[in-house]
Amino acid sequence: MGFSVTFLGTGGGRHTTMYQTRSTGGMLMRHAGGRIHMDPGPGALVQMRRIHYDPALTDSVIVSHAHPDHYSDAECVIEGMTLGGWKKRGSLYGSPTVIEGEGSLGPCISRYHLNVVGRAAVIRPGDELDVDGLPVGICRADHSDPTNVGFKMRTDAGIVSYVSDTSYSEEIARQYEGSRVLILPVTTPWGLRIPYHMCSEDAAMFAAAVKPEAVVMTHFGIVMIKRGPAREAAEAEAASGVRTIAAEDLSTLDVGDSVSVGRARAYDDDWIPPSSI
Ligand SMILES: [Zn+2]
Numbered sequence: 124m125g126f127s128v129t130f131l132g133t134g135g136g137r138h139t140t141m142y143q144t145r146s147t148g149g150m151l152m153r154h155a156g157g158r159i160h161m162d163p164g165p166g167a168l169v170q171m172r173r174i175h176y177d178p179a180l181t182d183s184v185i186v187s188h189a190h191p192d193h194y195s196d197a198e199c200v201i202e203g204m205t206l207g208g209w210k211k212r213g214s215l216y217g218s219p220t221v222i223e224g225e226g227s228l229g230p231c232i233s234r235y236h237l238n239v240v241g242r243a244a245v246i247r248p249g250d251e252l253d254v255d256g257l258p259v260g261i262c263r264a265d266h267s268d269p270t271n272v273g274f275k276m277r278t279d280a281g282i283v284s285y286v287s288d289t290s291y292s293e294e295i296a297r298q299y300e301g302s303r304v305l306i307l308p309v310t311t312p313w314g315l316r317i318p319y320h321m322c323s324e325d326a327a328m329f330a331a332a333v334k335p336e337a338v339v340m341t342h343f344g345i346v347m348i349k350r351g352p353a354r355e356a357a358e359a360e361a362a363s364g365v366r367t368i369a370a371e372d373l374s375t376l377d378v379g380d381s382v383s384v385g386r387a388r389a390y391d392d393d394w395i396p397p398s399s400i
């Protein structure tokens with residue numbers, strides 16, 4: 124069956140998000156047991172409509188941390204998953220700030236929405252989840268939301284990891300050993316490192332440390348977008364020796380016998396989004 128990831132959005136950071144220079148709608152992941160919507164930030168609903176994806180198809184929603192580029196469409200995505208809140212179904216996973224709130228961050232999901240899902244769970248580094256039959260390991264991040272986490276998805280096509288927002292260190296990277304594909308948030312271009320995020324040079328170091336078959340870059344800040352993510356990916360690839368691809372909005376990563384990234388397919392050609400009810 125393999126594993127696929129449709130990038131609803133590839134933007135990240137404040138300015139890309141507030142101006143929607145690129146969408147920040149997160150990723151739809153399809154595996155043998157179901158569909159996950161990871162980090163549904165602003166733009167998720169609009170982008171799902173564009174590819175004729177009915178949000179009722181989603182089985183699990185995961186929110187890595189309490190920053191708006193990762194959570195702000197989550198409540199409406201949950202309404203889609205629960206057929207407008209009428210059917211208690213699906214799972215919601217979130218870090219402590221997302222579900223419970225901690226310090227000045229969160230909670231990000233209303234009590235109403237926590238109650239309409241089949242189950243809501245707080246996730247922490249070291250947890251091993253069973254997401255609709257998909258084993259997912261939870262990893263530590265070094266981010267301005269200290270509860271942020273990364274994900275190691277043990278798919279039937281190998282380990283595909285989504286490293287959510289973090290600064291680079293060898294210790295962070297080592298957690299992802301054995302990954303076949305690394306999805307890395309690369310907010311800034313080479314030579315422009317900002318705290319708690321990665322630049323292209325960090326992506327190259329990450330790739331060299333883990334040695335996956337491919338790296339897919341996403342979560343581009345405004346300066347990165349101006350500089351050209353594809354050019355930055357080529358530069359990172361030259362430095363690491365690992366195939367590196369810059370994702371685009373509405374592109375799909377397919378992991379099967381080979382690893383490829385292409386234009387997102389319409390999910391269901393027959394499903395027409397209701398235009399007026
Ligand atoms: Zn972010």
Ligand SMILES: [Zn+2]
Pocket residue numbers: 188190266268288
């Ligand atoms: Zn963040």
